[in-house]
Amino acid sequence: MYFVEGLEHQNPILVYxxxxxxxxxxxxxxxxVSHYYRRSYYRFHRVDENIPTLSLGDIEEKARxxxxxxxxxxxxxxxxxxxxxxxxxxxxxxxxxxxxxxxxPLAMWKKADVLAYMRHHRLxxxxxxxxxxxxxxxxxxxxxxxxxxxxxxxxxxxxKHFPFAEKLIFEHDFKEKQDAKAAKFK
Numbered sequence: 001m002y003f004v005e006g007l008e009h010q011n012p013i014l015v016y017x018x019x020x021x022x023x024x025x026x027x028x029x030x031x032x033v034s035h036y037y038r039r040s041y042y043r044f045h046r047v048d049e050n051i052p053t054l055s056l057g058d059i060e061e062k063a064r065x066x067x068x069x070x071x072x073x074x075x076x077x078x079x080x081x082x083x084x085x086x087x088x089x090x091x092x093x094x095x096x097x098x099x100x101x102x103x104x105p106l107a108m109w110k111k112a113d114v115l116a117y118m119r120h121h122r123l124x125x126x127x128x129x130x131x132x133x134x135x136x137x138x139x140x141x142x143x144x145x146x147x148x149x150x151x152x153x154x155x156x157x158x159x160k161h162f163p164f165a166e167k168l169i170f171e172h173d174f175k176e177k178q179d180a181k182a183a184k185f186k
Contacts, residue, residue: 001030001059003137004161007154010137011146012124026066028059032138042139042162060102071101081112141168 005027014025034054036042042124060072078085078094087097088107091097095107106114120127129136129143137143139162147155159166 001028003030004154004158005029007137007151007157009127009151009154015124024067026063028062029054031056031059036139036162042167044163052086068084071103074102074104075106075114076104077106077114078108078109094123139165139168144169145172 029053034051037049037051038053040046063072064070076084076088078088088094088104091104091107095104099102104134109117115125117123127137129146130140139158142159144155147158
């Protein structure tokens with residue numbers, strides 16, 4: 001799933017169909033983005049927009065229709081957090097949900113296991129926006145700072161969709177300048 005379509009720093013994964021001809025990558029907007037748009041989160045409210053609020057299930061159903069696959073494979077791990085640990089712990093073999101046709105093959109893996117597997121199979125390492133456990137892109141300050149520094153074009157693409165997110169950066173930069181001034185006078 002993508003947060004904003006066409007972010008260059010997320011494109012290395014798109015080379016896999018060239019390396020593995022039987023692989024087709026289907027890209028879908030992250031379900032949370034519909035909530036951001038609907039609530040005008042860090043963006044202007046537009047009266048003419050009729051944006052449906054999506055769930056992860058909606059995205060999964062679209063993928064099922066597009067591919068003809070009944071099952072969805074999800075990369076969630078118990079080590080991702082308490083909620084995932086509890087949810088995955090209730091499933092058959094901690095990884096299979098027969099009712100919803102979802103499977104979680106990495107459920108018992110740790111992040112280090114995933115990274116070791118990726119290294120071993122020469123897969124692209126995922127972008128780490130922060131030192132925190134979560135590895136997803138969002139509109140948090142640490143992610144925006146990372147993108148501004150490492151991928152300025154992607155940072156500006158995000159600001160086109162969510163222009164008020166730059167407020168976080170302005171506040172951060174202002175505070176750093178204030179702190180630097182205060183340190184001079186100590």
